[in-house]
Amino acid sequence: MRARARISTTAAVFALSALALTACGGNDDSKADGDKTSASASASTGSSSGDSAGSASKTKGTGTGGGGSSTGDKDTSSGTGGSNGGDSGATSACSTKNTEVAFVQSGEHAGEQAPATGFIQVTNTSNAPCTIVGATTLTAKDDQGKAAPIETDNAGNGTDAVDVKAGGTAKAYVAYTDVNFEGSASGREVCAVQASKVEIALPDDVARTVNVTKDGGAAGSFNVCTTDVRVGAFETA
Known part of the structure; x- marks a missing residue:
């Protein structure tokens, strides 16, 4: 068991x-x-x-x-x-390619209180607007070469852009003295520079020589007795 x-x-x-x-x-x-x-x-x-x-x-x-x-x-x-x-x-720049330029002498002689005032006139001969912007230069040379040329521009009197329509014109007034206040009565209108032609150069363009005319288109003379010549800004007519 x-x-x-x-x-x-x-x-x-x-x-x-x-x-x-x-x-x-x-x-x-x-x-x-x-x-x-x-x-x-x-x-x-x-x-x-x-x-x-x-x-x-x-x-x-x-x-x-x-x-x-x-x-x-x-x-x-x-x-x-x-x-x-x-x-x-x-718009294109106004230049020798699309404009004609004229210089018109003052219609009145300068006084002791006011200058003589001529003008540069630019005419747009193209079919489209052109623009003047920058300084325009004016040079006057004595016809006899007896005095130094006078050169001035409108850089200090306004060079803002001015559009000239096709066929339109623009003017810049020129202030100068065409009387010799220190001379005799007979010689008052005898100035150092007596120019029948002037050179005008639009901004960034070559200079062109133009005849000085009177307001009616007859031949004129740009007589400058001092070097104080001022060109104003362009304005459209």
């Missing part, structure tokens, strides 16, 4: 050990399965995140490119508009 009892007890111990081992093995398998499932889920999540990030990156890149293209189109359009606007308001 004791032998059987020991055998039964031993068998029971083996049985319990086997169950314990089986239980341990089952836990390892479950853990392995759990790790596989977790790894699979992580891989799936990583793949999904990568795809989403890639898609977002592609979408962002496309959007940026589209914005750049759109901005470029706007810049081009704006530049074209600006160019057209500038062309529509542009």
Whole structure:
């Protein structure tokens, strides 16, 4: 009886050990399965995140490119508009190519309180407006060459842009002294410079020589007794 009892007890111990081992093995398998499932889920999540990030990156890149293209189109359009606007308001400079110039002596002699006043006249001979902007130069040379030339301009009296319409004219008045107040009565009209011609240069243009005339068109003389000659700003007639 004791032998059987020991055998039964031993068998029971083996049985319990086997169950314990089986239980341990089952836990390892479950853990392995759990790790596989977790790894699979992580891989799936990583793949999904990568795809989403890639898609977002592609979408962002496309959007940026589209914005750049759109901005470029706007810049081009704006530049074209600006160019057209500038062309529509542009005028040619008044020069020897599109104008005639005259110099008219003063109709009255200078007095002690007021100068003689002649004028430069510019006539636009073209079919489009032209602009005078800048300093116009006037040079008078003595016909006999006995005195130094007198040169002056209107830089100090206003050189703002003046548009002269096609066929129109502009005038700049010239103040000077044509009487010698220190001389005798018979020599009052004898000045150092007596010029039948003058040179006139419009802004940024070559000088041209013109005859001095009276107001009616007859031949005249630009008699200058002092060096104080002032040219005013141009005004349209």
